[in-house]
Amino acid sequence: MFIQVNGESRGIGEGQTVAALLHELDIRADRVAVELNLEILDRKDFETRSLREGDRVEILSFIGGGAE
Amino acid sequence: MDTINDRLVIAGREFKSRLWVGTGKYKDFVETKKAIDASGADVVTVAVRRVNITDRSKDNLLDYLDPKKYIILPNTAGCYTVEDAVRYARLARAAGVSDLVKLEVLGDEKTLFPDTAGLIEAAKILIKEGFIVLPYTNDDPIVAKKLVDIGCPAVMPLAAPIGSGLGIRNPYNLKIIMETVKVPIIVDAGVGTASDAALAMEYGADAVLMNTAIAGAQDPLAMAEAMKYAVWAGRLAYRAGRIPRKLYATASSPIEGML
Numbered sequence: 001m002f003i004q005v006n007g008e009s010r011g012i013g014e015g016q017t018v019a020a021l022l023h024e025l026d027i028r029a030d031r032v033a034v035e036l037n038l039e040i041l042d043r044k045d046f047e048t049r050s051l052r053e054g055d056r057v058e059i060l061s062f063i064g065g066g067a068e
Numbered sequence: 069m070d071t072i073n074d075r076l077v078i079a080g081r082e083f084k085s086r087l088w089v090g091t092g093k094y095k096d097f098v099e100t101k102k103a104i105d106a107s108g109a110d111v112v113t114v115a116v117r118r119v120n121i122t123d124r125s126k127d128n129l130l131d132y133l134d135p136k137k138y139i140i141l142p143n144t145a146g147c148y149t150v151e152d153a154v155r156y157a158r159l160a161r162a163a164g165v166s167d168l169v170k171l172e173v174l175g176d177e178k179t180l181f182p183d184t185a186g187l188i189e190a191a192k193i194l195i196k197e198g199f200i201v202l203p204y205t206n207d208d209p210i211v212a213k214k215l216v217d218i219g220c221p222a223v224m225p226l227a228a229p230i231g232s233g234l235g236i237r238n239p240y241n242l243k244i245i246m247e248t249v250k251v252p253i254i255v256d257a258g259v260g261t262a263s264d265a266a267l268a269m270e271y272g273a274d275a276v277l278m279n280t281a282i283a284g285a286q287d288p289l290a291m292a293e294a295m296k297y298a299v300w301a302g303r304l305a306y307r308a309g310r311i312p313r314k315l316y317a318t319a320s321s322p323i324e325g326m327l
Contacts, residue, residue: 006118025121031130032119033162040162058118060159062129064091064100065115065145065279 001053012051019046021057032061074303076274078252079200079221081168083139084110086269087299088254090279094288097132103282104133107292113141113170113277116160135165141202143170144190148183153190157199169194170224170256170277172204180230184211188218195219204256207241209248216249223249224277227268228258231280235264239271246272262291262298269302270310 002009005021012021018041022029034041035058041049051057076083088111094100104112112133133140142160147153150173157169171194173186182205191201195218203215207225215223225245228234235258236242246253252274259265259278268276276299285291 006121008121025119027119027121028128031128031163033116033159035159040158043162059121060116061119061163062114062140062142062160063117064094064097064129065113065117065143 003051003053003055003057005057006059015050017047018049018051018057021051022046022059025059027059032059034059074307076252078202081139081200083275085299086275086303087265087295088113088141088275088277089282089292090277091129091133092279093283097129099288100129101132103288103292104138106289106296107282108296110137111139111141111275111277113143113279115145116142116156116163139168140164140166141168141170143204144172146174147172148174148176150186150190150193153186154193157190157194158197161199166200167198168200168202170202170204182206182226184208187211188214191215191220192218202254207238207245209241209244212245212249212253216251220251222252222254222274224254224256226257227255227264228260230257231284232258233260233281233284234258235260236267236271239267242268242273243271262294265295266298266302266305269299270305272306273302275299 001014002011018034029046037056076086085108087107087109089104089107089109090113091100142164144153144156147156153171153173160169161167171191173183173190175181175183184206187203187205191203194201201220202222202224203220204224205211212223227236254275254277255268255273256277259281265276282288282292282295
């Protein structure tokens with residue numbers, strides 16, 4: 001099945017969790033915020049939250065920036 | 069005066085440094101880290117953006133800035149609406165470890181001046197959700213007072229447009245803000261060089277936040293160090309109390325004993 005991750009289409013396994021997706025992408029869960037269909041997820045739910053066809057996932061973290 | 073014990077406290081949190089720095093515009097994270105260390109700042113502001121999922125070779129900023137050593141102050145840079153600013157603040161809290169946010173709601177791309185109506189609205193929403201909102205605002209004493217009245221534990225008025233390096237454009241307004249509100253004032257944005265930072269502190273600012281003045285200098289590490297001393301010099305001068313300005317000379321040497 002396909003989902004959108006940071007605006008890009010991506011094929012994932014049926015019922016894959018958010019934690020598994022992050023692992024697959026080589027992203028440390030403690031460094032990011034995950035928004036699933038505009039809902040910001042609690043970090044402790046990454047392990048249990050399964051993804052569905054068409055889900056829109058946004059993965060964000062801190063980058064260099066002062067103000068702009 | 070002992071600079072070590074002259075600590076800034078905001079919402080019960082103690083800050084070692086009165087110089088706060090941004091982390092943008094450096095050539096790489098190594099330079100970022102070196103400049104921050106040279107500045108002595110313990111508060112570093114960061115932006116929240118999408119993770120690059122196609123190129124994972126890129127380092128993470130937090131690999132260089134240990135959140136245990138620095139106070140990470142996420143900002144809502146780039147947000148032009150209340151909705152966006154609130155969304156980014158929530159994401160920052162989810163990505164980080166604290167409720168601190170430097171709230172920016174920008175008015176337009178040319179000036180990057182704050183949209184103060186939007187700022188107050190966004191601040192209200194976030195304060196209700198338990199955020200510690202440090203608002204980037206205009207040098208407007210009335211807006212500063214409103215922000216404090218709704219629960220902001222500090223205000224961050226600009227010295228000049230972000231990245232402009234123009235220095236303090238309206239010292240009189242800043243002084244009025246300092247007299248009007250009883251919370252810490254962090255002068256944010258527009259500083260060009262060390263004397264601008266010293267001046268802000270001499271006026272009575274509690275801290276200064278800057279990014280471009282350091283990152284954009286020809287030698288960022290040297291400028292970071294200059295800013296560290298400028299902020300302390302300004303703070304010490306403020307605490308010491310300057311002499312009044314007079315039009316005519318007053319001799320420093322006694323007349324008595326002259327031939």
